Amino acid sequence: QVQLQESGPGLVKPSETLSLTCNVSGGSISSGGHYWGWIRQPPGKGLEWIGYIYYHGHTYYNPSLTSQYRLSVDTSKNQFSLKVSSVTAADTAVYYCARGQLGGDNADYYFDDWGQGTLVTVSS
């Protein structure tokens, strides 16, 4: 089990870029075997997967979302990050980072460890 901790601004203005970082402790991102993901939850609503990244930089994004999302990884700091460009009020949500566990052959991932989440509000 690893510990994940999100950090970033609680308030972002519309049209700006939101930047969030997830610090991982208790295990190394570089050890491989896991993807590292972001999931968000608008207030009072359900969970929406944004994307995930492997330690060598391979990314996969939710194709249902627009192209405003970018993931990156910094193995030297054992952390990974999410950037959301041109934010609107619809991007107001709690953002969670999580560790993805491969479900099996030809499968996608489920999430076995989660950060506590960080609330981001988009407002002028």
Add this chain to the structure above:
Amino acid sequence: EIVLTQSPGTVSLSPGERATLSCRASQSVSNNYLAWYQQKPGQAPRLLMYGASSRATGVPDRFSGSGSVTDFSLTISRLEPEDFAVYYCQQYGRSPLTFGGGTKVEIK
């Protein structure tokens, strides 16, 4: 993408009662690659089940998962006070992974 529909939206039960939550998929979920999460107010989701019926580490055995193909269930045999929460299913058998809309288990 596979759409997951959870029912009921809310269920009101008393401690000690049995809870059965449903998760129905719009397409077959390969190899029963379905997970369940529990979320309490102000907390992150917690993995309960994966592979439809395997309990995650530390999950009490009053939680059980079953089902296959498109119909899955999470059963809580006897509700404890700490079990009142929202439960989400997630399929990972086909990309993109998707979540259901959640079922809230509230105290009657």
